[in-house]
Amino acid sequence: xxxxxKQKYLFLAFCLVPTFLLxxxxxxxxxxxxxxxxxxxxxGSAADREFVGISNYIRLFNDSIIPRTILxxxxxxxxxxxxxxxxxxxxxxxxxxxxxxEAPFYRIIxxxxxxxxxxxxxxxxxxIYNPSLGLINSGLEAVxxxxxxxxxxxxxxxxxxxxxxxxxxxxxxxxxxxxxxxxGTISKSYxxxxxxxxxxxxxxxxxxxxxxxWPQIKVSVLYIVITTLNGSFIIVQIMTGGxxxxxxxxxxxxxxxxxxxxxxxxxxxxxxxxILVLSLLTVFLLQRxxxxxxxxx
Amino acid sequence: MEQEPKGNLLTRIIIRLPLIIWSIAVLxxxxxxxLGAFKTNAxxxxxxxxxxxxxxxxNFFDAWNNYNIDLGVxxxxxxxxxxxxxxxxxxxxxxxxxxxxxxxxxxVLFNLYISAMMIPMVLGWIPLFFxxxxxxxxxxxxxxxxxxxxxxxxxxxxxxxxxxxSIPKELEESASIDGxxxxxxLWKIITPLSMSGIITVTIMNAIxxxxxxxxxxxxxxxxxxYTLGLAVDFISREAxxxxxxxxxxxxxxxxxxxxxxxxxxxQRRISKGMTxxxxxx
Numbered sequence: 001x002x003x004x005x006k007q008k009y010l011f012l013a014f015c016l017v018p019t020f021l022l023x024x025x026x027x028x029x030x031x032x033x034x035x036x037x038x039x040x041x042x043x044g045s046a047a048d049r050e051f052v053g054i055s056n057y058i059r060l061f062n063d064s065i066i067p068r069t070i071l072x073x074x075x076x077x078x079x080x081x082x083x084x085x086x087x088x089x090x091x092x093x094x095x096x097x098x099x100x101x102e103a104p105f106y107r108i109i110x111x112x113x114x115x116x117x118x119x120x121x122x123x124x125x126x127x128i129y130n131p132s133l134g135l136i137n138s139g140l141e142a143v144x145x146x147x148x149x150x151x152x153x154x155x156x157x158x159x160x161x162x163x164x165x166x167x168x169x170x171x172x173x174x175x176x177x178x179x180x181x182x183x184g185t186i187s188k189s190y191x192x193x194x195x196x197x198x199x200x201x202x203x204x205x206x207x208x209x210x211x212x213x214w215p216q217i218k219v220s221v222l223y224i225v226i227t228t229l230n231g232s233f234i235i236v237q238i239m240t241g242g243x244x245x246x247x248x249x250x251x252x253x254x255x256x257x258x259x260x261x262x263x264x265x266x267x268x269x270x271x272x273x274x275i276l277v278l279s280l281l282t283v284f285l286l287q288r289x290x291x292x293x294x295x296x297x
Numbered sequence: 298m299e300q301e302p303k304g305n306l307l308t309r310i311i312i313r314l315p316l317i318i319w320s321i322a323v324l325x326x327x328x329x330x331x332l333g334a335f336k337t338n339a340x341x342x343x344x345x346x347x348x349x350x351x352x353x354x355x356n357f358f359d360a361w362n363n364y365n366i367d368l369g370v371x372x373x374x375x376x377x378x379x380x381x382x383x384x385x386x387x388x389x390x391x392x393x394x395x396x397x398x399x400x401x402x403x404x405v406l407f408n409l410y411i412s413a414m415m416i417p418m419v420l421g422w423i424p425l426f427f428x429x430x431x432x433x434x435x436x437x438x439x440x441x442x443x444x445x446x447x448x449x450x451x452x453x454x455x456x457x458x459x460x461x462x463s464i465p466k467e468l469e470e471s472a473s474i475d476g477x478x479x480x481x482x483l484w485k486i487i488t489p490l491s492m493s494g495i496i497t498v499t500i501m502n503a504i505x506x507x508x509x510x511x512x513x514x515x516x517x518x519x520x521x522x523y524t525l526g527l528a529v530d531f532i533s534r535e536a537x538x539x540x541x542x543x544x545x546x547x548x549x550x551x552x553x554x555x556x557x558x559x560x561x562x563x564q565r566r567i568s569k570g571m572t573x574x575x576x577x578x
Contacts, residue, residue, distance in 0.1 A: 012398055100313065110320075110323060116556065118508065120330075120508075123549060127330075178572050233419070
């Protein structure tokens with residue numbers, strides 16, 4: 001059967017058009033419309049939407065909470081990248097190089113938190129940090145370090161660092177698997193040659209493993225950065241709601257508060273534009289920074 | 298070269314130690330959360346981190362009957378099933394067209410879908426809120442399912458095109474010569490042959506929708522529409538005043554059990570699906 005051109009186009013339209021329409025309506029339109037909203041002052045009802053030019057942006061630059069939210073976001077980015085990469089790298093190398101027999105056990109256990117709901121992770125860790133019943137404070141008391149106990153999530157100093165730990169806890173497994181996949185493709189002959197040259201295991205790690213694993217390292221770092229900038233506010237919202245006294249607000253949780261709790265939808269959209277710009281800029285810069293000559297031995 | 302493992306017994310133990318500690322750090326809180334669901338409140342206060350004295354299902358009954366967890370489970374099940382089906386219906390034909398039908402702009406369209414995986418959607422949620430309101434889909438589980446399905450389109454298309462790319466072209470060609478219509482080829486040849494990819498996408502999307510919290514928080518308002526995540530979060534916020542910790546643990550356990558079951562069955566597929574999704578994203 002020879003298809004006519006019309007039938008061919010009809011089939012193509014059948015495949016593409018409904019999906020694209022929904023994608024356009026529920027993904028593309030909201031993004032562009034968000035950019036547009038950022039030039040309005042709007043409390044939600046159609047009547048009082050008012051064009052205000054760039055005054056939301058002026059407000060953004062004068063809002064003393066904004067620099068703190070940005071700082072908190074990048075604090076999470078940096079601590080998560082370091083914490084996750086260091087631990088995931090150690091675990092991956094240990095499991096692969098030592099040919100540990102119970103490796104599947106670790107793979108299965110470490111990965112599981114990656115598919116747990118952020119709600120469950122957040123609430124579980126809220127209880128771990130609970131001032132009177134929580135695991136951390138009870139543990140400190142048990143070993144005689146009562147003076148170190150504190151209301152972790154209720155402290156302006158400790159609340160943000162306290163949010164890092166569950167994020168690392170929940171993230172390790174995925175990146176460990178990604179790095180293990182990379183290590184698996186490195187030919188053993190490199191290590192044998194390095195050993196013959198008298199390189200210590202530490203030198204082998206930096207001179208053989210890291211360069212040859214660079215593509216996986218780069219992807220992992222980028223992925224942690226993107227998911228943190230685009231999604232860290234979820235665990236913040238659950239665990240602290242931005243408090244105490246804005247000490248854990250990140251850009252996304254501040255957007256939620258401004259738009260959906262205080263009904264400053266125009267200003268919320270402006271914060272959203274800032275998130276978009278910072279996130280794209282960071283990824284772009286990071287991609288240049290992590291570029292490295294392809295290694296060949 | 299010799300194949301014997303490196304290092305002596307002591308170094309092997311020292312290297313293993315962090316692995317063992319991390320295993321405990323992962324398993325202990327989860328186990329303890331599930332055990333906590335069987336404790337009475339008095340037990341939780343007296344002995345928060347130990348074993349329960351007896352296995353008491355009262356907390357589960359309370360959560361189910363008095364704290365709206367029953368509604369949460371049904372609502373989450375509804376959006377998960379509908380969202381997953383919708384994502385498949387939307388993603389399978391598009392993936393086939395992008396992968397196999399040469400048309401002008403196919404690369405551009407593919408890149409458009411894929412790049413959406415990197416864009417922070419939080420900016421779009423404000424207009425989406427008003428869009429849903431204007432079409433009467435705000436505070437509506439059907440509306441939320443559509444939003445969920447569309448949000449997972451980029452990931453679904455990415456995974457499905459990869460799978461479809463590995464199907465031999467000859468099968469389509471010979472079916473076409475035998476007089477099968479392109480709709481028939483898509484439905485009777487491509488769909489069954491990419492079943493492995495479809496299963497992966499379905500499981501990943503289902504986990505995503507079952508666990509989702511923030512879009513539900515924004516787009517749902519009345520308590521009878523709360524998905525499980527919102528219902529559990531509600532109990533958690535109230536627990537500060539009610540001290541219903543046992544009920545909270547029971548509801549967290551109810552939320553996590555389907556995930557544990559899925560993981561027990563599809564562990565390899567899930568970790569592979571997520572790793573590959575991350576590598577492209």
